[in-house]
Amino acid sequence: MKPVIRTLLVLSISLVSLLLFFSGAMAEIISQKRLKPFERESCRLCHKGPSKHQIDNSRDPWCVPCHRQHGVGTDLGLQTYAKQLLRTTHKSQNPTQQESIIPQEMVLIPGGAFIMGANFTKKSLGPRHSVNLPPYDIDKYHVTNGHYQDFVKDIGWRSPSHWFEGRYPRGKGNHPVSFVSWSDAEAFCKWAGKRLPSEAEWEKAARGTDGRMFPWGKTFLKAHANVQLEEIKDTTPVDAFPDGISPYGLYDMAGNLFQWTSDWFLPYPGNTVPHPNFGETLKVLRGGSFYDCTNYRCGISFQTFNRISLLPQTRAISAGFRCAKSTETKKQGSDH
Numbered sequence: 001m002k003p004v005i006r007t008l009l010v011l012s013i014s015l016v017s018l019l020l021f022f023s024g025a026m027a028e029i030i031s032q033k034r035l036k037p038f039e040r041e042s043c044r045l046c047h048k049g050p051s052k053h054q055i056d057n058s059r060d061p062w063c064v065p066c067h068r069q070h071g072v073g074t075d076l077g078l079q080t081y082a083k084q085l086l087r088t089t090h091k092s093q094n095p096t097q098q099e100s101i102i103p104q105e106m107v108l109i110p111g112g113a114f115i116m117g118a119n120f121t122k123k124s125l126g127p128r129h130s131v132n133l134p135p136y137d138i139d140k141y142h143v144t145n146g147h148y149q150d151f152v153k154d155i156g157w158r159s160p161s162h163w164f165e166g167r168y169p170r171g172k173g174n175h176p177v178s179f180v181s182w183s184d185a186e187a188f189c190k191w192a193g194k195r196l197p198s199e200a201e202w203e204k205a206a207r208g209t210d211g212r213m214f215p216w217g218k219t220f221l222k223a224h225a226n227v228q229l230e231e232i233k234d235t236t237p238v239d240a241f242p243d244g245i246s247p248y249g250l251y252d253m254a255g256n257l258f259q260w261t262s263d264w265f266l267p268y269p270g271n272t273v274p275h276p277n278f279g280e281t282l283k284v285l286r287g288g289s290f291y292d293c294t295n296y297r298c299g300i301s302f303q304t305f306n307r308i309s310l311l312p313q314t315r316a317i318s319a320g321f322r323c324a325k326s327t328e329t330k331k332q333g334s335d336h
Contacts, residue, residue: 099173101146102239104139106325107205107248111135114204115211116268118305123273124265125305128211131200138197138205139322141238141251142176142259143188145169151188158184161315174237176257176320182283182312185260185321196262197324199284199307206254206287207304208247215246215253215304225255226290227302235290254302257320258285265309282309289318 113132118125145168152159152166159166160179168177180188182196189195197205206215216224224244226236238251246253265282267275288302301308310316 099146099171101144102141102174102237104141104143104147106137107140107250108135108137108327109133109201109205109248112209114207114209116200116203116207116305118303121303121305124267124271124275124277124307126273127268127270129268129270131204133200133204135327136197136201136324137327138201138250138324139194140249142256142320142322143185144174144238145177146173148177148180148188149173151191155191157187172235174239175235176238176252178235178257178317178320179315180260180320181315182260182310184315186262188321189323192323194323194325196260196321199261199263199286201324202253202259202261202286203304205248205250206246210247212247213303213305214244215250216244220300225252225288225302227255227288227300228290229300230255230290232290253287253304255288255290257287257289258301258308258316258318259287260285260319260321265307277309281311283312284309285319291318 111132111134113130115128116131117128119128148160149166149168151157160168160177162169162179168175186196212218214220214224220229221243223230223241225241226232235256238256241251241255244254245251261284263284264280265277265284266280267273267278285308286306288300288306300306310319
């Protein structure tokens with residue numbers, strides 16, 4: 001065999017081998033990306049499931065390259081929204097029709113003590129303890145896309161990533177605004193003359209004073225909240241579940257979207273269980289969402305006492321907010 005032919009044959013065999021190797025490697029990468037998070041060994045380093053820490057953010061240096069590898073990106077769930085949720089947009093609606101936005105109301109929560117936390121579930125939720133709060137007002141509904149658009153237009157604030165040219169998706173004006181960071185939520189509340197609620201304020205408004213597990217009572221009931229078990233797979237209008245209101249008449253204190261609070265993710269008084277996420281790095285969110293953490297096998301997350309935590313700059317498919325306001329009281333002896 002001539003040297004030239006032999007060289008070409010060797011090169012051809014090498015090239016075919018390389019192509020087979022890379023095609024196998026790419027197939028392996030693709031198959032790994034298709035796996036659910038709890039099935040990926042790399043994801044299970046941080047997302048550990050119901051009996052352990054929900055998310056171990058002490059591994060922060062690993063989170064960014066891992067999320068980038070699996071296409072998570074900065075806005076958590078944005079690809080899912082683009083591929084899945086936009087299909088459910090009300091296509092039959094006339095695009096020129098003006099949507100009537102549900103007016104926001106505030107509800108007075110009376111001062112006094114309530115039961116906060118739980119003893120029988122995740123380590124970060126206990127111990128069960130009594131908290132005494134002064135009276136305060138809190139929004140009856142999630143902040144909607146319609147109200148958030150007014151804020152964006154008024155001060156030129158950054159619009160959520162899934163909006164197009166500063167406009168929310170058609171037909172979603174009365175759905176809760178999502179893909180908003182903690183700073184976005186704080187800025188809106190300040191613009192509206194309010195503030196974010198503390199997590200104690202949020203829990204009392206959701207739970208009342210009898211220590212119930214869900215806003216409507218002690219047991220889970222179907223068709224009371226937009227949670228993953230309902231398989232709606234999208235946000236719903238903020239007044240869609242009147243049977244699931246809290247003892248004070250607030251909507252969506254379970255489901256639709258998690259809601260930012262003003263607090264850092266810190267242990268409750270008396271909690272001595274070490275947790276890698278405690279500290280002034282992550283902010284607390286409450287309430288559960290339609291896009292529950294079932295993919296990570298961390299159990300239901302919409303109980304009144306459940307708390308999760310995210311970096312303040314996170315904008316997620318499952319995160320929205322409502323605002324609160326301290327009740328103005330006249331000082332004794334003052335005529336003003």
